[in-house]
Amino acid sequence: MALESWNYFPLFKEFYERLGCKVVQSRPTNKRTIEVGGNLVVDETCLPCKVAAGAAASLEGKVDYILLHRFVSLRPYFTNCPKYIAFPDVMRLNLKTPILSPWVDYRRNKKGLKEALLETALVITGDEKTFGLAYRAALRIQQRFTKLLHRQHTTPEAFDILFKGAEEKPHRAGLEQVKVGVVGHPYIMHDPYTSLQFIKKLREMGVYTITNEMIPERVVRRFERSVNKIPFWEHERKLMGAAFFLIQSGKVDGVINVSSFSCGTNSVTGEFITHWASEHKVPLLHLAFDEHTAEAGIMTRLEAFVNLIKWKKGQLL
Amino acid sequence: MSPQGRITFPHMGNLWVGTKCVFEELGYEVVVPPPITQRTIALGSNDAPEEMCVPFKYVLGNFIEAIEKGADTIFMSGGIGPCRFGLYGVTAELILKRLGYNPRFVIVEPPAGRILAFFWQLMKISGYKPKKIVPAIRYAAAKLEAADWAEEEFVLKRRPYQKQPRQVDKLYKRFLKRIDDADGYDAITKLKVDFAEQMEAEVPVDPEKPVLNVMLTGEIFVLLEQYSNMDLARRLGELDCACFRSSSATEWLQERIMPFLFRKKGEKFHFQVAIEKAEPWLKTPFGGEGIETVGYVVIAKERGCDGVIQVMPFTCMPEVTAKDVLPKVAREMEIPFYSFIFDEHTAEAGFQTRVESFVARMWDVRKRGRVGSGV
Numbered sequence: 101m102a103l104e105s106w107n108y109f110p111l112f113k114e115f116y117e118r119l120g121c122k123v124v125q126s127r128p129t130n131k132r133t134i135e136v137g138g139n140l141v142v143d144e145t146c147l148p149c150k151v152a153a154g155a156a157a158s159l160e161g162k163v164d165y166i167l168l169h170r171f172v173s174l175r176p177y178f179t180n181c182p183k184y185i186a187f188p189d190v191m192r193l194n195l196k197t198p199i200l201s202p203w204v205d206y207r208r209n210k211k212g213l214k215e216a217l218l219e220t221a222l223v224i225t226g227d228e229k230t231f232g233l234a235y236r237a238a239l240r241i242q243q244r245f246t247k248l249l250h251r252q253h254t255t256p257e258a259f260d261i262l263f264k265g266a267e268e269k270p271h272r273a274g275l276e277q278v279k280v281g282v283v284g285h286p287y288i289m290h291d292p293y294t295s296l297q298f299i300k301k302l303r304e305m306g307v308y309t310i311t312n313e314m315i316p317e318r319v320v321r322r323f324e325r326s327v328n329k330i331p332f333w334e335h336e337r338k339l340m341g342a343a344f345f346l347i348q349s350g351k352v353d354g355v356i357n358v359s360s361f362s363c364g365t366n367s368v369t370g371e372f373i374t375h376w377a378s379e380h381k382v383p384l385l386h387l388a389f390d391e392h393t394a395e396a397g398i399m400t401r402l403e404a405f406v407n408l409i410k411w412k413k414g415q416l417l
Numbered sequence: 418m419s420p421q422g423r424i425t426f427p428h429m430g431n432l433w434v435g436t437k438c439v440f441e442e443l444g445y446e447v448v449v450p451p452p453i454t455q456r457t458i459a460l461g462s463n464d465a466p467e468e469m470c471v472p473f474k475y476v477l478g479n480f481i482e483a484i485e486k487g488a489d490t491i492f493m494s495g496g497i498g499p500c501r502f503g504l505y506g507v508t509a510e511l512i513l514k515r516l517g518y519n520p521r522f523v524i525v526e527p528p529a530g531r532i533l534a535f536f537w538q539l540m541k542i543s544g545y546k547p548k549k550i551v552p553a554i555r556y557a558a559a560k561l562e563a564a565d566w567a568e569e570e571f572v573l574k575r576r577p578y579q580k581q582p583r584q585v586d587k588l589y590k591r592f593l594k595r596i597d598d599a600d601g602y603d604a605i606t607k608l609k610v611d612f613a614e615q616m617e618a619e620v621p622v623d624p625e626k627p628v629l630n631v632m633l634t635g636e637i638f639v640l641l642e643q644y645s646n647m648d649l650a651r652r653l654g655e656l657d658c659a660c661f662r663s664s665s666a667t668e669w670l671q672e673r674i675m676p677f678l679f680r681k682k683g684e685k686f687h688f689q690v691a692i693e694k695a696e697p698w699l700k701t702p703f704g705g706e707g708i709e710t711v712g713y714v715v716i717a718k719e720r721g722c723d724g725v726i727q728v729m730p731f732t733c734m735p736e737v738t739a740k741d742v743l744p745k746v747a748r749e750m751e752i753p754f755y756s757f758i759f760d761e762h763t764a765e766a767g768f769q770t771r772v773e774s775f776v777a778r779m780w781d782v783r784k785r786g787r788v789g790s791g792v
Contacts, residue, residue, distance in 0.1 A: 141741050142737060142740045142741050144732070144737045144740070145737055145741065170701070172701060177497065179497070179498050179499045179704075181499060181734060182499045182500065182703040182705065182734040182735040182738050183703075183734055183737065183738050185499060185701060185703040185704075186699060186701070186703040186707070186738045186741075189698065189699045189700055189701075189742070190738065190741040190742060193742060193745055203700075203701075205701070328507065329495070329504070329506075329507045329524075331504060332496075332497050332498035332499070332503060332504075333499065362737075363468070364468075364470075364501060364732060364733075364734035365501070366468065367466040367467070367468040367469040367470075367501070367732075368466070368469070368501055368504045370466060371469075371508055371511060372508075372511065375511055375515070
């Protein structure tokens, strides 16, 4: 699980299983993943790339193809971070297992998700017969996944519900005294090893937590109209839209901006989020993760942040 | 909006010659930011986001210094990504407002599928005189081309051959000033001829001297801006290396910003050639000059260069990605390769040592005729 899988895993799994493949998931991140990944890519790359490289390397020898989707742009005008775009190429030079990379590039050659998946299906099955059925089924399950997110399940919870049959337990704003919005990339926020599961920790502290994936697309679109330049990165557009909504609407008492070491896009988005937060006087915490795991440090900062919010609301004397 | 106000723009190598010329032709009063110094970068990195790439810090410093000199309008090019450059304008606007400056921002977005909007922007800038704008850009491009021609043909290539140090640089500095003051195409041509003659006459050279050829490639701002790359080209020149650069301000203006004005039929742009050369390793451009950097390693080998140096700002996204691939490409091409990362700190002694050791390595490779195991 790395990079785009955190957004599209249900779709990929359903699609390739319908085509008759067996989908093997890379192991959850651990220390070894990052060590291996760190050796495959340069030191200056961001943490998610190292995690992804390690995850891909861990699959070597176990599978016939490694799937690394190349999401260049899903819609006209919008694109993705450079490291993200070139990642399949970088891995192709490093791994021996053949790599399948469906190439979603709407901006340059008008290929949407469907066309990209069709090309991959042709490589795997050799004909178009099963494609339509598989694609529609995959879209359906992806829609269900999105709905689960909008009902305020976190991404790992939604995966559990879809694939392990866990029960739906919507996390609604109830009696919690503190509400916190978390904005960041799913592949940083939800990675069980590098993120130190801080969302779970927040919830255990009795904090109502809402992440940027739980904000529906139509809310994000409203944000697009209110800034003079929309960032041209697809993920960052969603992220900034969610942050803008959370801060402006006053639905949360504080916002946590999650990034990783040397995340290029965060230097821009973080600046805007800081600006909005200071304009609306919303407490803001920047959390940046790297290879090091310092659980105590994170706990202290989260507790301090929650106490700050409580103190601001007059609940703490 | 009519041409009014004191307009300024960020520095990037010789680009100021061209930009200044365009706005003067359009009738603006132009404030050229002071040349980049320690103060510029100190001002910029004080207020820029910590992890932002270094060019932004220089740009922000330029803006602040220009505002102090009396500028009230800022011109900046936009972009459609995926490199952060496209968001420099809006981010700088945000930060300058926070600092209490209130300049008017003119950010021109490239015509990505919105040709009409692009021309409307140009109309606004030119004060609704569309007939003026294309000749102004062409004239500015001619000036810029002359400046870059002088630097690439004479300064970078002749520096290692000169008998007394810094002669070339002195002449070039004088030439830049004259180009800036020149009036009309004829004056530019005459200046170019004069400069070439002067170079022949006044700079004694030693053509027998053995000299290394080095390809400088990488991120364009650091490549072109002397202060930000700690005068890498001059240092190399003094260590007997003739330099080639993968791109110049002229190319940037003609190929990236205004391709529709300068496209010639049946001819490929430099960067398109480089992208084709990088095809075996990278399938798609990923912003900035990332893929060209890889392509220029191949081109360097084809031109018979002795080594490739990649320059990049710290945390530059495309160049970091290119660096993932570059050592492998260089090994395959059997060409020495080194990568310099620049940030706001300057550590001259350490830098000079690294440059010298790389030059020594290139000599070693040339003598032995092959690249060793390490790249």
